[in-house]
Amino acid sequence: MIIPLEHLLVFGAFLFAAGIYGALTRRNILGILLSIELILNAVNVNLVAFSRSTSLSPETGQIFALFVMALAAAAAVVGLAIVLALFRIRKTVWTDEINLLKW
Amino acid sequence: MILLPCLIPLLPLAAFAVNLFFGKRLRARAAWVSVATSSISCLIAFYCIATVVRTGTMKAQWVWIMLENTPLRFGYLIDPLACVLLFVVTVVGTLIQVYSAGYMHDDPRFTRFFAYVSLFMSAMLTLVIASNYVLFFMAWEVMGLCSYFLIGFWFEKPSAADAGRKAFLVTRVGDVGFLAGLMTLFAVTRNLDFESLGASAQAGGPLLAVAALLIFCGTIGKSAQFPLHVWLPDAMEGPTPVSALIHAATMVAAGVYLVARSFPLFEIFPDVLTVVAITGTLTAFMAAFIALTATDIKKVLAYSTISQLGFMVAALGLKGYGAGTFHLMTHAFFKALLFLGAGSVIHGTGTQDLREMGGLFGKMRHTALTFLAGSLAIAGVPPLSGFWSKDEILAAAYQSGHGIIYYVLLLTAFMTAFYMFRLVFMAFFGKPRSPGIHAHESPAVMTVPLWILAAGAVLIGLPGSPLMGNWLGRFLAGPHTHGEHALNLVVMFSSILAGLGGILLAWLFYVRAPQLPGIVARRASLLYRMSLNKLWFDEIYHVLIVRPFCFLADLLYGFDQKAIDGIVNETGLATVRTSRLKAWIDTYLVDGTVNLVGALVQLSSALVRRIQTGFVQHYLLMILAGILVLIFLEFRP
Numbered sequence: 001m002i003i004p005l006e007h008l009l010v011f012g013a014f015l016f017a018a019g020i021y022g023a024l025t026r027r028n029i030l031g032i033l034l035s036i037e038l039i040l041n042a043v044n045v046n047l048v049a050f051s052r053s054t055s056l057s058p059e060t061g062q063i064f065a066l067f068v069m070a071l072a073a074a075a076a077v078v079g080l081a082i083v084l085a086l087f088r089i090r091k092t093v094w095t096d097e098i099n100l101l102k103w
Numbered sequence: 104m105i106l107l108p109c110l111i112p113l114l115p116l117a118a119f120a121v122n123l124f125f126g127k128r129l130r131a132r133a134a135w136v137s138v139a140t141s142s143i144s145c146l147i148a149f150y151c152i153a154t155v156v157r158t159g160t161m162k163a164q165w166v167w168i169m170l171e172n173t174p175l176r177f178g179y180l181i182d183p184l185a186c187v188l189l190f191v192v193t194v195v196g197t198l199i200q201v202y203s204a205g206y207m208h209d210d211p212r213f214t215r216f217f218a219y220v221s222l223f224m225s226a227m228l229t230l231v232i233a234s235n236y237v238l239f240f241m242a243w244e245v246m247g248l249c250s251y252f253l254i255g256f257w258f259e260k261p262s263a264a265d266a267g268r269k270a271f272l273v274t275r276v277g278d279v280g281f282l283a284g285l286m287t288l289f290a291v292t293r294n295l296d297f298e299s300l301g302a303s304a305q306a307g308g309p310l311l312a313v314a315a316l317l318i319f320c321g322t323i324g325k326s327a328q329f330p331l332h333v334w335l336p337d338a339m340e341g342p343t344p345v346s347a348l349i350h351a352a353t354m355v356a357a358g359v360y361l362v363a364r365s366f367p368l369f370e371i372f373p374d375v376l377t378v379v380a381i382t383g384t385l386t387a388f389m390a391a392f393i394a395l396t397a398t399d400i401k402k403v404l405a406y407s408t409i410s411q412l413g414f415m416v417a418a419l420g421l422k423g424y425g426a427g428t429f430h431l432m433t434h435a436f437f438k439a440l441l442f443l444g445a446g447s448v449i450h451g452t453g454t455q456d457l458r459e460m461g462g463l464f465g466k467m468r469h470t471a472l473t474f475l476a477g478s479l480a481i482a483g484v485p486p487l488s489g490f491w492s493k494d495e496i497l498a499a500a501y502q503s504g505h506g507i508i509y510y511v512l513l514l515t516a517f518m519t520a521f522y523m524f525r526l527v528f529m530a531f532f533g534k535p536r537s538p539g540i541h542a543h544e545s546p547a548v549m550t551v552p553l554w555i556l557a558a559g560a561v562l563i564g565l566p567g568s569p570l571m572g573n574w575l576g577r578f579l580a581g582p583h584t585h586g587e588h589a590l591n592l593v594v595m596f597s598s599i600l601a602g603l604g605g606i607l608l609a610w611l612f613y614v615r616a617p618q619l620p621g622i623v624a625r626r627a628s629l630l631y632r633m634s635l636n637k638l639w640f641d642e643i644y645h646v647l648i649v650r651p652f653c654f655l656a657d658l659l660y661g662f663d664q665k666a667i668d669g670i671v672n673e674t675g676l677a678t679v680r681t682s683r684l685k686a687w688i689d690t691y692l693v694d695g696t697v698n699l700v701g702a703l704v705q706l707s708s709a710l711v712r713r714i715q716t717g718f719v720q721h722y723l724l725m726i727l728a729g730i731l732v733l734i735f736l737e738f739r740p
Contacts, residue, residue, distance in 0.1 A: 020727065023720070023723060024720055024723060024724055024727070025720075026720075032720070095718060095719060095720060096718060098719075099716075099717035099718065100717070
């Protein structure tokens with residue numbers, strides 16, 4: 001059975017909205033990082049879905065998704081490293097307690 | 104070699120600088136700096152005089168300023184006339200400085216005294232060897248300044264300070280005339296050099312006679328001639344060596360020297376010469392008349408100086424060029440001697456009043472003997488120096504044809520002998536009048552110069568006497584051949600008679616019959632009071648000149664105080680008021696605007712910075728909102 005494109009797009013949109021919501025509302029930095037991963041994966045879903053249904057060569061979208069995953073992994077590494085360094089000096093992971101940039 | 108004569112005035116100038124700047128460290132040695140430089144100048148002067156005697160006039164000139172193609176030069180001119188003055192000034196000056204080292208010994212301003220004296224020596228020597236009127240006038244003024252400094256040397260005494268001021272102001276009257284005379288002379292002849300004066304003055308008209316008269320004003324002031332003689336008696340407030348050096352031997356003689364220097368100019372105008380002769384005669388007689396009753400030992404000598412200067416001026420006015428210069432030389436010696444002797448008496452007794460002295464002969468033998476020599480010289484007793492020079496002046500007067508002048512001068516010579524021996528008898532003979540005075544002889548540093556000057560006073564007349572064939576007269580004469588006088592026995596005998604008569608009368612009055620002066624004073628009471636009050640010159644000048652000037656000065660002072668100062672103060676106050684207004688505008692308007700701008704910026708930024716919360720998620724939310732807005736704009740129906 002073939003899942004129609006619309007279902008996949010709705011799913012991707014749901015994932016994206018969940019990611020945005022998480023990124024905006026989470027107090028925990030780790031939560032924000034996870035939410036960002038959700039957003040990236042929503043994009044991946046869209047890429048794969050569009051590549052299967054509309055592209056002449058379906059592999060293009062899949063390879064692009066793989067690149068995004070690799071980049072997400074790299075971004076997560078950098079992000080986690082920052083979080084660790086921050087935790088060492090501030091002893092906290094709550095964003096409302098990290099306000100060094102405030103005026 | 105050409106610059107050697109320049110050293111004569113420059114050495115004392117160096118001594119002045121040294122004493123001025125290092126006086127505090129030199130202390131007593133300051134005197135020896137001055138004496139040493141003066142002695143070296145004296146030696147150089149002797150060398151120059153010898154050169155002049157052998158080979159004739161020494162001169163050198165350099166261009167100083169160009170005035171429209173007319174060069175103004177400076178340089179030296181040592182002719183026979185300058186030689187006489189060089190000899191007198193360096194010898195007498197050096198001796199007086201040696202004497203001063205003893206006389207001023209305890210003075211707190213010892214070094215300053217010698218600085219001034221050295222400056223004076225420098226100016227006087229510059230004047231003597233100056234080759235033109237401009238340099239002459241500059242030196243003349245510096246001498247006037249030194250005279251002012253030294254008369255007022257003890258300026259703690261108000262009388263000394265006043266005397267200095269009086270001398271300066273009175274001589275200034277003459278100097279203004281002198282300067283105007285120089286300007287007139289320059290305007291007419293375009294020449295101020297002494298050497299070519301005669302040639303350039305030949306062409307001149309009556310304006311040159313005016314110039315000559317104006318130049319003579321300088322002499323009247325500096326040589327204390329009538330009617331500007333009033334400063335010289337007061338100048339006796341200065342230290343006695345100063346009186347000897349400046350106000351007897353050298354500076355006051357500069358006026359006579361000026362006439363002698365300008366003689367080629369005066370010669371052209373017989374009327375001007377007559378004025379000169381009458382002024383001199385009048386001065387000589389008047390001063391001798393006042394000296395008859397003076398009781399201050401230095402005042403007697405001061406009036407005597409005025410009188411003798413009158414003799415010299417009269418001689419020049421009677422064309423006795425050689426006679427006047429000769430008398431200048433002899434007078435410098437015997438008057439310096441008399442003043443230094445008087446200084447020694449004052450040093451030994453502590454008083455200047457003749458009436459308190461008496462019987463000093465036994466106690467101050469050196470001073471008394473030398474003083475006696477000087478008095479005999481000035482009284483005109485042969486063969487002392489004063490006799491020869493005074494005789495020449497009388498001979499010149501006799502030959503000039505002005506009978507009155509001759510007899511007045513003869514009478515003055517008689518009075519001179521009288522007042523000098525009145526002084527001698529009152530001070531050195533008889534019994535001590537004041538028991539409180541314990542006289543003592545002065546130290547050798549003071550008596551040795553006295554003896555040397557006494558030798559000079561006795562012998563210095565010989566070169567000009569018939570005994571040496573009028574050598575000085577012929578040496579001086581050069582171009583002025585009428586300086587020659589045949590031996591005039593009538594004049595000579597009357598001159599001797601006048602001198603001896605005066606001495607005899609003084610002996611009669613003050614030794615033989617001491618009650619006589621009182622009787623004479625009562626009998627000729629008007630004459631006595633005239634002499635005693637110095638012919639009321641000071642009082643007349645006070646009423647006629649000093650009082651109106653003081654009144655005018657007060658008036659101008661009031662005007663200055665009220666009107667000028669008022670305007671200035673009002674201007675100042677107005678400025679203060681406007682600047683207060685400006686300060687208010689500045690504080691409230693200008694600063695207010697600037698502060699308002701700053702406050703507005705602060706206010707708006709306080710609003711805007713609320714957005715910068717520091718929460719990363721807020722920024723993210725704003726980014727989202729922005730994107731949404733963009734999307735909405737993009738897909739707007």
